[in-house]
């Protein structure tokens with residue numbers, strides 16, 4: 001195959017593999033058998049080996065993980081990654097709702113599952129994934145771009161050539177956690193205490209091949225620059241993120257009143273053990289960005305959101 005044919009075939013393979021990867025890891029609805037995916041991946045690896053200049057930043061061969069880094073560079077978040085104030089019972093939720101309505105009047109909320117993982121920020125330029133970082137202290141985090149590329153549900157290229165910064169939670173599904181600890185037990189290695197520690201430990205590895213081996217996953221749940229993009233509510237931001245190709249958690253509900261919020265919280269208190277990943281609560285956000293702006297934030301946390309915390313889940317054994 002000459003260079004021109006290789007260039008065309010590589011573009012074709014990237015398109016196919018990124019689409020198949022999206023179907024498998026984001027929609028959980030594969031359209032081709034794994035063997036077909038692997039065959040195409042091997043073909044692309046061979047072309048990129050023969051013509052290294054054909055390797056692009058959105059090539060799915062990046063999912064395998066490159067050489068180990070010396071250290072993690074620091075990244076300053078242009079928009080700080082804030083922490084959430086906590087609620088522990090129904091009274092706390094009603095107090096939150098009262099404060100919100102005193103300030104902005106009637107307000108609709110969006111309830112989402114609070115994923116028990118590692119908060120990350122992912123930046124795209126013209127639709128291409130360019131950098132990912134940990135939350136760190138909220139202002140400065142660690143550059144874990146190479147590790148995040150190994151998370152199959154993170155798109156390396158969006159469905160639109162937009163520049164944005166999204167926030168999300170990287171996590172290890174319960175099944176992956178159990179398998180990983182079984183393997184470590186068999187090797188006489190120290191076990192991870194819970195899926196959150198396992199996810200954090202995997203993403204803080206300097207060798208991306210370790211992250212690639214840990215079957216991590218990622219739910220995206222926010223946009224740092226939503227208003228720049230003309231989006232006016234959190235629910236619209238989530239739909240937009242989903243349309244771009246991100247994996248957005250489907251178990252979310254827009255609630256018109258705090259009673260509906262409390263019903264959602266109680267529903268998931270019961271259903272939590274059935275989830276294939278761990279959650280440590282429910283995040284409740286005022287839906288309208290205009291109302292969020294009116295409510296503002298304290299030094300640490302937004303006044304337009306609160307995290308209802310569940311008691312620590314019985315140990316996943």
Ligand SMILES: NC(=O)c1cc2c(N)ncc(C(N)=O)c2s1
Nearest residue numbers: 083084112113114115169221283
């Ligand atoms: N610290 C934070 O701001 C958040 C943390 C989390 C989390 N761990 N899981 C889900 C969401 C969400 N859906 O908004 C948020 S928001």
